[in-house]
């Protein structure tokens with residue numbers, strides 16, 4: 001546990017302790033919407049940037065300086081631990097993760113090796129540098145959820161519907177279970193490396209888990225996510241669990257064992273409260289597309305999110321998914337000021 005940040009609004013809200021104002025941070029706050037990010041990244045490939053502790057530190061700090069957010073999120077990517085474990089995977093600009101040889105059967109799975117902490121020493125080093133620089137501001141470490149990582153492994157690249165992934169899950173449960181078992185081990189090792197280096201909280205991005213039915217989620221995804229949160233339980237760091245389009249799965253996401261359930265923009269927070277069993281904080285859920293609208297629209301919608309968030313045991317303000325690349329950074333800075341100007345528990 002990072003004791004310097006234990007009293008921050010973000011960590012207190014994750015633990016459902018009282019706060020004077022609702023904490024805010026933004027998924028994908030570090031990235032292409034910031035001109036200083038584009039300048040820092042110029043000429044450096046994405047996965048080279050995520051392997052360089054100085055660049056990781058600088059890019060992680062950029063949104064903290066500009067937006068006054070209540071938490072930093074490590075600049076990295078969900079594929080970083082997979083590459084560190086020897087998988088031939090790259091991030092293509094404007095495309096996303098691409099895998100040279102997709103996984104389709106058991107022989108592909110047995111070739112995969114475990115992740116040793118030394119494989120991600122550059123991440124540990126960056127987390128140490130960042131926690132020293134951030135002081136009382138919490139650093140969120142993160143990893144991709146096993147289902148979302150499997151999507152890229154099986155498809156070999158991005159997809160809208162991940163049909164091959166779902167089909168493998170239905171047709172070959174044994175292959176599926178061993179592949180997700182491997183991804184779960186990698187994810188645990190990657191998250192523990194970040195926590196041991198000083199991260200104050202972690203978020204598991206199972207971004208694409210919303211494409212499976214509750215029944216299939218319960219059989220093919222939940223046991224693995226549950227194992228991840230159980231492995232973190234002794235670390236005393238709050239954990240957040242998020243996926244896109246998970247309206248039908250919110251209850252199950254809560255069952256996986258995180259302290260905070262992230263909600264996308266499709267389900268209002270006062271409805272999400274009824275779908276998630278008691279004992280959880282909620283995070284979310286302003287539609288990132290709202291930020292492309294004029295300020296009065298942003299303000300009205302943000303106030304609505306805060307208002308509905310008051311029905312939760314505890315609320316962390318965020319977007320319903322990542323910041324869109326065309327977002328005007330000034331709007332995010334104003335948004336943070338707005339959230340901070342409203343006392344927690346008061347009508348928006």
Ligand code: CP3
Pocket residue numbers: 026027028029030031032041046073074075076077078079091092093094095096097142148205207322
């Ligand atoms: O949130 C943050 O600010 C921290 C950094 C972060 C990145 N990726 C940096 C990144 C985080 C948390 C992620 C998570 C991630 N990566 C997810 C889960 C979150 C989500 O959005 O649902 C997923 C599915 C990925 C896989 C991935 N990596 C995609 C789909 C892309 C975008 C491809 C594109 O160019 O459109 C990436 C690349 C990536 N990861 C960028 C950044 C800043 C853009 C790279 C660039 O600058 O060109």
